[in-house]
Amino acid sequence: MSASIGTLTDHWIDGARATGGDGTIPVVNPATGETIAEVPRGGRAEIDAAVLAARQAFGSWSRVPLEDRAALVLRIREGIKNRHEELARSITAEMGSPITFSRTVQLGMPMATSKGVAGLAADFAWSEEVGNSLVVREPVGVVGAITPWNYPLHQVVAKVAPALIAGCTVVLKPSEVAPLTAGVLAEITADAGLPAGVFNVVHGTGPEAGEALAAHPGVDMVSFTGSVAAGRRVQEVAAGTIKRVALELGGKSANIVLDDADLTKAVKVGLGNCFINGGQTCTAWTRLLVPASLHDEVVEQLVAASAKYTVGDPTEDSTRIGPMSSDTQRSRVESYINRGVSEGAELVAGGPGLPEGLSSGAYVRPTIFASVRSDMTIAQEEIFGPVLAVMPYSDVDEAVEIANSTIYGLAGAVFAGSQERGVEVARRMRTGQVDVNGGAFNPVAPFGGYKQSGTGRELGRYGLEEFLEVKSIQL
Structure with a gap:
């Protein structure tokens, strides 16, 4: 792993690195047992700061023209491509995917899914006439994204790319097991020109940072990928503010x-x-x-x-x-x-x-x-x-x-x-x-499950719809 990856361990709040939290969490290379980095153990205070930044950025970001939002997602994709090897080695170091798999699949999927959703944005039915009503689709607001360790870049991009195109802002809580890739992605979004506050990263554990994010009254939607038990808990704590919850959970296919x-x-x-x-x-x-x-x-x-x-x-x-x-x-x-x-x-x-x-x-x-x-x-x-x-x-x-x-x-x-x-x-x-x-x-096909495998769908048009509200305007 290059030295540069090991230094990208802070939170990313309002367009800049930030520290804070109750100590740190070691990031361990599972092949060697070596601690390769540490991330701050964020909690409620850090989540509060990130959500505030996202709420403040939402108004202006949601008014950015659609074609510009889609173009920015494609610039982020280009940034991923430019740092391909660095990201692949980061994934292999933090969670153990074989390097060939990291280069092809771990990096190939976010490249494909972000291109797919950006490509369909222009033809998406953002508005339609139903009788005497104009039905419009608008961004849901601030999205809390909670992602797992098994595909640490793909699972993030599968949420962030459609959320950005929809006009939402995002607070990401990546897995503490494999958090380093999220730090690289934060830098990529800034280099691509994403305004401060539109994408934020808070490190921490699920019971602390994750639950604070899911329960936060300033978060309009939670998109979670992980285990059934953790998804059930996210749904419980999110219920207090009646926010939208999308869950992509386990499988026994x-x-x-x-x-x-x-x-x-x-x-x-x-x-x-x-x-x-x-x-x-x-x-x-x-x-x-x-x-x-x-x-x-x-x-x-x-x-x-x-x-x-x-x-x-x-x-x-x-x-x-x-x-x-x-x-x-x-x-x-x-x-x-x-x-x-x-x-x-x-x-x-x-x-x-x-x-x-x-x-x-x-x-x-x-x-x-x-x-x-x-x-x-x-x-x-x-x-x-x-x-x-x-x-x-x-x-x-x-x-x-x-x-x-x-x-x-x-x-x-x-x-x-x-x-x-x-x-x-x-x-x-x-x-x-x-x-x-x-x-x-x-x-671009819908991805999600029946029964206790979750609610909602990701990828393509179906994934984009998850981040949109529907409004009827009677004429």
């Missing part, structure tokens, strides 16, 4: 492989999606549902394919799975692996303990369980690590029933002999997005 699917493709793509970012992805397909008659054949292919997922130093280009984001996360994942073993799932790859050749760091072994039942913990709870549950089914009706049997509904997949059959099954899945036969990520 099912990948249904039908009996006429291309098994080789289903295994390759499915395993890759489960192990993506070390399994620390809310949309990861962590349950692989296969016909009982094909179960053993699929498991054999999975075990062979899993051997190619090298675990190790995330700064090495060849590494495919780095450490978990922290030692706390490593312990969480390993506890689920042990739970799978104790509940009788068939361990066919990986298991508890450090990967071979590694004696330290927050690493886990990529793990595959076979013959998993729906009543097992590893089939119901989000593990957030490289752990796959293979689940046999008897017919398509049972496969759909299993897929829909958790509290989650964020993502999923279907592999079928024909697209038509795949779409038919996809329509029956109670989840916010489904990939059929490995359909590609679409940066």
Whole structure:
């Protein structure tokens, strides 16, 4: 990690760095255990200052012409592009994504989503006539954004880019586990010409800074990405001021492989999606549902394919799975692996303990369980690590029933002999997005979940609408 990243550790309030808070929070490289930086432990006072700056900036920013707001988002995108390597190394250092993944996906997604929302702004229906009424869409106001550590730049940009285009101002509370990237982004926004107070960053913990932001009467909307438990708490504290709350929460996504699917493709793509970012992805397909008659054949292919997922130093280009984001996360994942073993799932790859050749760091072994039942913990709870549950089914009706049997509904997949059959099954899945036969990520399609996976949608037109109020003017 370059020295410059380690110095970007202050809050960013009203267009300048700011200190303050109850001590500091160490930022630990999970691959080495080394403390690479510290951020201030902000709380109510820092949130108050940031919200005040955002409220004062809102009036003028919301009146900036739309084309100028969109152009500024594109300049921020250009700034991200110009500091691409620095940001990639920051992400790898603070939360452990393999450097190749950081360069391609961790940086590629915010580049794509910001370009996507900026590109649709001009044609968006900002106003329309309904009978004798003029219906207009206006910015919701000050947005409190609370983001997780697993995609520390993408999750921020997915909220900030549409909020800025909508005419909102933002106070960001990034994850204290991976906060350094937000500091770089703050500098980028200033270099792009974003007026002071429009984008603010306050570091701190969820129970302190996060709750102060969600409860603040000067915040008009909270956009949160994280766990179900934390999202539930955000919703509770935000309820006191009846503000809008958008939640993008957890997942336990099912990948249904039908009996006429291309098994080789289903295994390759499915395993890759489960192990993506070390399994620390809310949309990861962590349950692989296969016909009982094909179960053993699929498991054999999975075990062979899993051997190619090298675990190790995330700064090495060849590494495919780095450490978990922290030692706390490593312990969480390993506890689920042990739970799978104790509940009788068939361990066919990986298991508890450090990967071979590694004696330290927050690493886990990529793990595959076979013959998993729906009543097992590893089939119901989000593990957030490289752990796959293979689940046999008897017919398509049972496969759909299993897929829909958790509290989650964020993502999923279907592999079928024909697209038509795949779409038919996809329509029956109670989840916010489904990939059929490995359909590609679409940066302007709506992203969000059913059930306890959240409320609201991000990305594209649907994400932009989250940051807008609707007003009727009768003529």
